[in-house]
Amino acid sequence: MPVGLVQGLIVTRLAIPPFIATLAAFSYLRGAAFIASDGATIAGLGDGFSMIANTNVPVAVSVAVFLFAVLIVTTRRVMSWMKPANKGKTRPVDPVFTGVFVLGALLGAWAFGRYRGIPSPVVALLVVIGAATFVASNTAFGRPIYAIGANPEAARRVGINVKGTLVGLFLLSSLLATLRALIQTSRLDAGSHDTAEFLALDAISACVTGGTSLSGRRGTVAGSALGALIANGLSRMGINTYWQLVTTGTVLVAALTIHRVTRQGEQT
Numbered sequence: 001m002p003v004g005l006v007q008g009l010i011v012t013r014l015a016i017p018p019f020i021a022t023l024a025a026f027s028y029l030r031g032a033a034f035i036a037s038d039g040a041t042i043a044g045l046g047d048g049f050s051m052i053a054n055t056n057v058p059v060a061v062s063v064a065v066f067l068f069a070v071l072i073v074t075t076r077r078v079m080s081w082m083k084p085a086n087k088g089k090t091r092p093v094d095p096v097f098t099g100v101f102v103l104g105a106l107l108g109a110w111a112f113g114r115y116r117g118i119p120s121p122v123v124a125l126l127v128v129i130g131a132a133t134f135v136a137s138n139t140a141f142g143r144p145i146y147a148i149g150a151n152p153e154a155a156r157r158v159g160i161n162v163k164g165t166l167v168g169l170f171l172l173s174s175l176l177a178t179l180r181a182l183i184q185t186s187r188l189d190a191g192s193h194d195t196a197e198f199l200a201l202d203a204i205s206a207c208v209t210g211g212t213s214l215s216g217r218r219g220t221v222a223g224s225a226l227g228a229l230i231a232n233g234l235s236r237m238g239i240n241t242y243w244q245l246v247t248t249g250t251v252l253v254a255a256l257t258i259h260r261v262t263r264q265g266e267q268t
Helices: 002-013 018-037 047-053 059-082 093-114 120-138 144-150 152-157 162-188 199-209 221-236 241-267
Strands: none
Touching (some): 002 018, 002 162, 047 120, 047 162, 059 093, 120 162, 144 152, 199 241
16 A cells, blocks of 8 residues: 555656556565565465465355346346437447356356355455446546546546546555455465566556557456456466467557557547
């Protein structure tokens, strides 16, 4: 959290572009990690700490969670399509995305039903996705984020607290990074100074692959999560690390190319 506050103040008070400030943070935070650990991996953190990320939700509850998610999402989507204001505005791709989600949730219910239930890190991920989606779509803090990403000056002129929102976003980012570090350290029962060395590229690729526009206005939490799932699937499939890097970079370029072509088509 203090790191997020510092980053937010650097961006808002010193007017340093967020991307540059983040790159700088990668450098000085990694250096601080090297100094704190003396370049060594810290292991043997205890059974209690290790249980945080190495437990599972009971199988019956796991299946019920996925089925409940299917029910809620499909009901909301169908009700949205049936609203008089949305008649004729439903894009052909919307039912496709909904079908993909339903299929994925059913596969998840089947997979975790055969397994030992949902692992606790997955539970944490689902909670974060749900909370972030709600905040982005239904709160006074979340909705202006799209406007700020598209045009900060225009957002400021219409009364949006741009600086306060940016600081809040950096604080949330810091909190989620801490949660991620806690889960990984618990899962491995070890903490290393170079764990997040390539995560910046993975995060950018996940967002762009999931439909987030780098020029603002467009993007969803669920889409970014799907992009991260695609990237994570490479390691789960046992693909060589070197080829994972090649694939991640290639997918990023392809996604950016598709985004640019699509945007040009919309403008014409």
